[in-house]
Amino acid sequence: MTKLADDSATENAKKLAEAEKKASDESRAQYSSKMKGKPTPTQEENDLAACGAHILEHEADGSDPDPHGGPIQDKVVTPASSPSKPQSYQTRDARAHSRHE
Numbered sequence: 001m002t003k004l005a006d007d008s009a010t011e012n013a014k015k016l017a018e019a020e021k022k023a024s025d026e027s028r029a030q031y032s033s034k035m036k037g038k039p040t041p042t043q044e045e046n047d048l049a050a051c052g053a054h055i056l057e058h059e060a061d062g063s064d065p066d067p068h069g070g071p072i073q074d075k076v077v078t079p080a081s082s083p084s085k086p087q088s089y090q091t092r093d094a095r096a097h098s099r100h101e
Helices: 008-034 043-050
Strands: none
16 A cells, blocks of 8 residues: 555545546546537448438437537628628739840
């Protein structure tokens, strides 16, 4: 068994190690819950598509609903995303030099 010094530094180290272990365990649990389900598209859907089938709707992957609401159904056009007319800018008026000049 490991023999540790009986002082405040050892007690602080034990508390810190326990807090880090708890955070690591929580992180693993969150990762595990997010990774449940299966890939979309499934291998079978990929095989069918490779043979020319048209997939209209993918099989559900078994994951939880997207907490952020999923894909945007209606795109909201904002000034930053709307197309605008091209900006004009000044270019130099230059001609190529000919060899015979």
